[in-house]
Amino acid sequence: MKRKLLLAVGCSVLSFSALAQVGPDYLHHEHERGREEIGARLQRQGQHIDKAVVDGVLTTDQAIRLQEQDDAIAHRMVQLGAMHGGHLTFEDVRMLNHDLDEVAAELGASGL
Template identity: 30%
Template sequence: MNMKPILCTVALLAAGAILSPAHADGRWAKTHPRRDQVNDRLQHQNKRIHEERKEGDLTKSQAAAMHKDDRQIRQEERDMAKQNGGHLTKQEQRTLNQQENQVSKDIGH
């Protein structure tokens, strides 16, 4: 049996796994500076929502709606990063920050 075609197939499959979009969402990509900035803001907003809810400044439904908005922003961030090899462009970062600004204003009321 000729092993060369089998070894070539295995090598191609391994290369495909390394270069696949799933790899772009690995730990190294999450620390990209623009992704890190967006995700740090989302984490900070999550804490603010919890604090405002605990202090009685937000109702349970208001807090739930804000958490939902933040989850949608986080999902959008992940989707954008998948399209760019694990990174965000400056425009994508700007867009996500504008969305976060709206949620931030809602928390402050």
């Protein structure tokens, strides 16, 4: 159990390493808000997942699956930024928020 918990926490650290690839100089100032919004949601959601494991609401396997979904969203954010000249479009932010909403709904269905 302790090993799986460490693995789950390690996965959340990996998801934020993908966010670190996008520096503040990489994006235009007017489009940073979308990236910051998505990054903040990913961070909060990762904290909720970690807390759910500690509280016994989620198993470590469930937490790993949710964290992998968050990792995929973070990776997609980096890819979309690269595709659109270094910024996220309104549609990109809408799509990423939708994906985060789906993961949050799964987390909420777990009793959090």
